[in-house]
Amino acid sequence: MKRLLEKIKRVARVSESVASDLLVELDYYLDGIGKMKSVIFACNPQGLEMFNEIKAVQERRRIREAVRLLEQKKLIKIKKKAKRIELSLTKKGKLESVRHQIISEDRQLPKDEVCIVVFDIPEHVRKIRDELRWFLKSAGFVQLQRSVWITTADTIRPLNILLKEMKVNNWIYIFQGRSVI
DSSP: OHHHHHHHHHHHHHOHHHHHHHHHHHHHHHHHHHHHHHHHHHHOTTHHHHHHHHHHHHHHHHHHHHHHHHHHTTSEEEEEETTEEEEEEOHHHHHHHHHHHHHTOOOBOSTTEEEEEEEOOOGGGHHHHHHHHHHHHHTTOEEEETTEEEESBOOHHHHHHHHHHHTOTTTEEEEEEEOOO
């Protein structure tokens, strides 16, 4: 069980958006445990043992639910090998992880520098173009023209990874620059 918890923590580190969904549930359960603790101690001399047992059961349940949620969202794959369980991110999980890295990036580029995204996506893949515009806007980019977006956040590396994974990097260019005006 301890190894499974460690694996889930690793997945959560990679995909913080999924982790944030799961943390809401975790907070709910931990709040309930805290309230239950005082009642157990007051009612039973072996309250600490009972509390620890209840906590362990709830921890296992929370882990199972977290894994089930990640699997339902098709963000992870689960392989059972003998007595081991292997978790791995799916392509969708990797993309979601990179998207979240871009959206939550708080490191800024050096003073007066910006990340510039320029794209010319053909009409036959209009859906990708519209999704890209929506994503850039939600990630805090500012639109200069229909196909030119900028941000001061240091999103160049994860954005490059995302575009390569989406196989659209032939139509999109990423620059880091500074205004001369």
